[in-house]
Amino acid sequence: MEDLLDGPDDLEPLERPLQPWDTAALLFTSGTTGPSKAVLSSAMHLATMGRVSYPGTHRDDRALIFTPLFHITGMSAVCWALVHGGSFGVITKYSTTTFWEDVLRVRGTFLVMMGSIGTMLNALPPSAAERDTTLRMALLAPMTPDAMAVCRRAGMRYYSVFNMSETSVPLRTGFDPGTPYSCGVPREGVEARLVDEHDMPVPPGAVGELVLRCADPWVMTTGYFRNPEATAEAWRNAWFHTGDALRQGPSGEYFYVDRVKDSIRRRGENISSYEVEVEVQAHPAVDEAAAVAVPSELGEDDVLVVVVPRPGAEIDPAELLGFLVDRMPHYMVPRYVRVADALPRTPTMKVQKAVLRAEGSAAAWDREAAGIRVRREAVR
Structure with missing residues (x-):
């Protein structure tokens, strides 16, 4: 840290220029179905995450982080700040009862609202801190009716995505959609399919595993650190297998159903x-x-x-x-x-x-x- 604070002139020169495909970080999976895996993340992967995760934001915004930085939920906000020249504030421990006061203290303007947090916040009575919040936008993961209600109460815009540590926001909704639980549609440059256990496409409206590939290189993980078996399983048949089951509605929107293993x-x-x-x-x-x-x-x-x-x-x-x-x-x-x-x-x-x-x-x-x-x- 002292070397960084002294300024760039005092840093040791790089052995060679960094490239977009160089591994920049090891991120970790959530570990809901077993031990976490270390995800190889290139510089391009992280830069893309910072560029596409939070539409409608600018360098005057401040990301609010209360999840660990070894996972993409927290790290995506850091990547956003690096790409846009913005800032982020960290709450070291989430608390429902003090959440709105913590937001005012940090003065965050957007956040990722994970899991049941929307349900817990929606159960709180309205408060002055909620009405006076500095937050103006929320990424809901998932976009539950409770989380949508919290955003409306606090005057925030909201949207949802499908994302994981291995990918770079392949699916995204527009702002303020009326349909709960939607993950949106593929963003530009992303190809998505739903397949069965043999990697064959499922019929329209049926549930299948989401598999992905991107037009641009290096914007998703290249694999798992010291885990070639998991890498081969995830990248079989030239598609990245997310391990998540989704279905596609008539309008083309994708809806999350479950982890395949769950x-x-x-x-x-x-x-x-x-x-x-x-x-x-x-x-x-x-x-x-x-x-x-x-x-x-x-x-x-x-x-x-x-x-x-x-x-x-x-x-x-x-x-x-x-x-x-x-x-x-x-x-x-x-x-x-x-x-x-x-x-x-x-x-x-x-x-x-x-x-x-x-x-x-x-x-x-x-x-x-x-x-x-x-x-x-x-x-x-």
């Missing part, structure tokens, strides 16, 4: 854990929820949902089940419900579903043991 197979039906969580979190007593697959004695999977109550609320698993029956297909209704004080999270605020799967259903309420049978039309 999808649940029950009674011959594929279930999106993400869609289960959306419906569970609609219950007025539920603050957060995570759905995972657990082994079934009949083969395939059963659905376990882990729920965190809102402050002062209690959750009755049987009542929650009755609430869900009219909101989802019968095969998606969870068999197991476990009430927890909190969900295990990665440093990037994502739920560690591998931990929940490892804990299993042993301590959960079981509707089969309670004698409740879910049929196509009714609960008995």
